[in-house]
Amino acid sequence: MCGIAGVIALNEKGKNKLNVIEDVIKPLSQRGPDFNDFYKSQDCALAHARLAIIDTSNAANQPFTDESGVYTMVFNGEIFNYKTLKQGLQQKGIKFRTESDTEVLLNLFINEGKDCLNKLNGFFSFAIYNNITQELFMARDRYGIKPFIYTFQEDYFCFASELKALLKFEIPKKINKAALMQYFHLNYIAGSQSIFQDVFKLPQGHYAIFKNNELQINSYYNLPKLNDLDKQKLNFDESCHKLYHLLDDAVQLRMIADVPLGAFLSGGIDSSIVTALASKHTSHLNTFSIGFKDEPMFDETSYAQLVAKKFNTNHTVFSLTNNNLYENLHDMLSYLDEPFADSSALNVFILSQQTRKKVTVALSGDGADEMFAGYNKHAASYAVLNNQYNINSLKHLSPIFKFLPQSRNSSFGNLVRQFDKLTSGAKLNDAERYWRWAGFYESAQLTDLFIPNFLKEVDITEYKSAKASLLSDFLSSQKQSMNQILLTDMKMVLAGDMLTKVDSMSMANSLEVRVPFLDYRVVDFAFSLPDSFKINNKNRKIILKEAFKKELPNEIFNRSKKGFEVPLLKWFKTDLKSLITEDLLSESTITEQQIFNYKHIQNLLKKLFSANPGDTVAKVWALIVFQTWYKKYYL
Secondary structure, three states, X not given: OEEEEEEEEOOOXXXXXHHHHHHHHHHHOOOOOOEEEEEEOOOEEEEEEEOOOOOOOHHHOOOEEOOOOOEEXXXXXXXXXXXXXXXXXXXXXXXXXXXXXXXXXXXXXHHHHHHHHHHOOEEEEEEEEEOOOOEEEEEEOOOOOOOOEEEEOOOEEEEEOOHHHHHHHOOOOOEOHHHHHHHHHHOOXXXXXXXXXXXEEOOOOEEEEXXXXXXXXXXXXXXXXXXXXXXXOOOHHHHHHHHHHHHHHHHHXXXXXXXXXXXXXXXXXXXHHHHXXXXXXXXXXXXEEEEEOOOHHHOOHHHHHHHHHXXXXXXXXXXXXXXXXXXXXXXXXXXXXXXXOOOOHHHHHHHHHHHOOOOOEEEXXXXXXXXXXXXXXXXXXXXXXXXXXXXXXXXXXXHHHHHOOOOOOOHHHHHHHHHHHHHHHHXXXXXXXXXXXXXXOOHHHHHHOEOHHHHXXXXXXXXXXXXXXXXHHHHOXXXXXXXXXXXXXXXXXXXXXXXXXXXXXHHOOOOEEEOHHHOHHHHHHXXXXXXXXXXXXXXXXXXXXXXXXXXXXXXXXXXXXXXXXXXXXXXXXXXXXXXXXXXXXXXXXXXXXXXXXXXXXXXXXXXXXXOOOOOHHXXXXXXXXXXXXXXXXXX
């Protein structure tokens, strides 16, 4: 796990950018604290900051150049099947000077070009420069676990793992207003856009070639659709058996490391499955969880301890107070490259920070909810698709929920909040319903957040195009299915929110997090399964629970799903109140900034401090995150 960056000069003026490559490495030091170096030729410079995991010797340091001196690579990630791939290359007479997956990847590319990508089982973003043809080849893993951002300017092309490194090239910092609108709807920026114009994210499952001042981007992997893979015709029991063994092999592969390794254990089904499988392949597994002393409603450590006891893991609980959370808030926010308002990032930041004190690699259960229908919204979608709700009745009930107290911080208030969101989405078409339930704003409310002059400058075509791209599986099909919803979750929610959160917060603490559920064999198999294997009107994650029912304590299955919540509302009313009302969202700040409609913000704050805050907490948090980011980059 590492940080990478690079630049190609397009003319004499662009060659000045080659000289800043040493400065570009510095912002990546938390991603790679063990070693950093750079490579420079006449027209290209590459930088690498290393977190040494596999073959920690100096021989495996990067940038890595092959024996011929033609190819130089910078690589972020791990190739878990590298030993098998290495054997195949050795049979062709290729000799190796390290025990690293880096050297295997480079030689595989030299021999097979872009076709090597479909042989890789792992997560990665990398760039390989051909010193003779001056061609730069770049690629990102199938699901976007590792980041890759780039910009194509008049005098140069450059890329990096993080925006803070890219900014060292002094790229223009003009806000992408269409992306900003998307951010305030979703609380993150999904797809290929970034917060800045002309800065883009290489899409997951894609590769790019930069040659002769031209950039070509192509797909090498697409998430499978049910009809593409529904050839096996396995029954439910056979599918359970196959899923178990696929996941077991995925976990075992991801335990390859030359440094201490552990596992996140929240007490939920997904992390418990990973722990159960990992404990089979080591005699003493380290597991880690965080608890919330002041928020018993969200504390799951008792379930985590049940699992830890069953599998005899070396379990550590980091029991946190609200003060502990608050003390880390500034460090978490300061690390963010672009606005990102999933508040659970704070918990992941602290969990990674504490876990890193004992291990360098941690396994996690990310990805299972998106593949096997684990979220509350999946139950709601299933109910609508199967006509379990009377839509007309819901329309009539909608006004009632508006007046009942809504809050994520109490069981009843959260239930009312969920029903209100259900009623607002149930009456919409399939694509708009998904978009509504994925976000926090209805369309009219979102435009009201901004002043008219700002809205005039928004490229609405770009906004709608990005939205249509994210919802393409809905728009290309006449009949919606649950697998269709899950595919969209994988492309939008998992890549844009969940994986972004885990990568940025773990890398902020120099911790590598591996995700066995996103082994491509597991994903392909999951999307070959019919909806009925995943969800019905009574249960979610059906096949996952059945496949592991003999492994885990019954208590893990007989409980409701809890979020990874942060006590934002309490902070808004206490520690953060003056920062909100007198600084970040004050009338003078908003007026001077010329982005937001202050009257709308006044109404948000009035509702926030009322007995019925609803989803206003998330909306205000998105504003606070943006304002904090804005001050860092513009003031």
